[in-house]
Amino acid sequence: MSFTLLLRRMPWITRLGLALVLLFAFLAAFGPWLAPYPEAEPVADVWQPIGTAGFPLGTDTLGRDMLSRLLYGAQRSIGLALVITVLSFSVGAVCGFLAAIAGGWTDQVASRIVDVFMSFPALILALLVLSVMGSSLPVLVLTLAFIDGTRVFRLARAVAVDLNVMEFVEAAKLRGEGIWWIARKEILPNALPMLLAEFGVRFCFSFLLISALSFLGLGIQPPAADWGGMVKDNAQAIAFGLPAPLLPAGCIALLTISVNLVVDFLLDQASRRSRRG
């Protein structure tokens, strides 16, 4: 199935989700250049309300411009989640495929190890590791990529085991097609909606996890702006009737909802396909 065909089948709500995802992607790419103020410097009085002249989204608990911090935060929060997802996807998928191909003893050991890590709640595991190792950026990225990778491993392994015994793959093998041709022409088109959906799910997982950790003060460290940390910084404002923490929290919610709208559509496509197949 090609991208254009997928696009044409989308209902309006999925298109809305996709448009929002693209908007967030744009803000993540260019946020710091669009920001009117630097992220870490106080530029006005603290907690100016939304709509103040020069500060359309107000200022935060230290008098920094909310809009600028949201834009800088977009790049950091989304960018890091993307890096983590790409890492976990490549490593997890390669290991999962290898385990499925190797089979036997190797597969058993790898799968049992992954089972143990998956039986442990992700947030607790992350808290445990970060409290011991201290929260630096490499530790954060590697920890989350590892946790995420165990989930990818399991899916990739299952997909590989399934595909190996599918009739059209057998047929192609019997026709004498090469392994790359089979992967490109037979397996990838069939797995595309599923893979894209899984990428979206894993992105949301690591994005929410990194935001949660920052919210708890263990993720990205101040004064660098990121959405989870901004919720924590501005939590006090709500007691004074200002919705300041709702802005970054709302950005997190809107992005995950948008991604999930697209994922939901892709999963639906994938399940229709497997029902027909």
Next chain:
Amino acid sequence: MPDLARLIGKRLLLGLLTLFAVSVLVFIGTELLPGDLAEVILGQTATPEAVAAIRAKLNLGDPAVLRYWRWFSGVLVGDFGNSLASGRPIVTVLLPRLQATLFLAATAAVIAVPLAIALGLLSALWRDRTFDKTTSAATLAAISMPEFFIGYLLVYVFAVQLGWFPAISRISPSAGFGQKLWAIALPALTLTLVTTGHMMRMTRAAVVQVLSAPYIEMAELKGTPRRAIIFRHALPNAIGPIANVVVLNLAFLVVGVILVEVVFVYPGMGQLMVDAVSKRDIPLIQACAIVFAITYVGLNMLADIVSILANPRLRHPR
């Protein structure tokens, strides 16, 4: 049914093995410390003599396996050692917090479970109609949102603007049951919103699956009334998967509680663990992690056992 007993016994054994592996994982975590526990306790400026004294007192010179065994056998009888920050035995700190967390989680479960099952059932029966599409969109949103967004949104509306409930959930031990419920109204509602979506979607999927089974089509073709199809043919077969879904989500609830407790400054286990992490109180972090893990692994095991009990096909494996 010796087969059934063996199947459940097998699952119990697997659960115990998982817990053992998880306890090793929690212990190994502290072995990753740059330096060791003695340096964490005393801080950067400690003299080598003081570090050596603490090291001797905590037997840090012993091999890791021996220290693991000492810690693990303590955990088995409920002895988690002493907190580094306060010096008090961890059990006395942990128990009241665990009680508070269970109270909050139970309250949320009492609302969320019936609500999710009813909504899931209705949207499966009215599949692809307006009700189904609306609840599907609403639950998708509820699932996607982080706990702290829902939490602060509820605080903003119900505590700040309307003033109906407190924004911070402090409960004094002397408070009556009604007062306690009022204090935890907003965190309980947050947890309800977060878990209902998951549970409802999974319930819907379970019922849809049952309704697409050939025996339902058979009943329809025989001209069985719709009511009888649902209550005599479909529901008894959907109870297993639904019970499984409910128990799985209870496990979800216990972990989701961490963020909600921090939002509402609620004195539960989650808040305790986060505080311990910021103070680097390693024994207390280990204790919290292992208690959370036991609850989580235990509930997952229970979910599997429930589905074994409810599914005749699993009761008689080939």
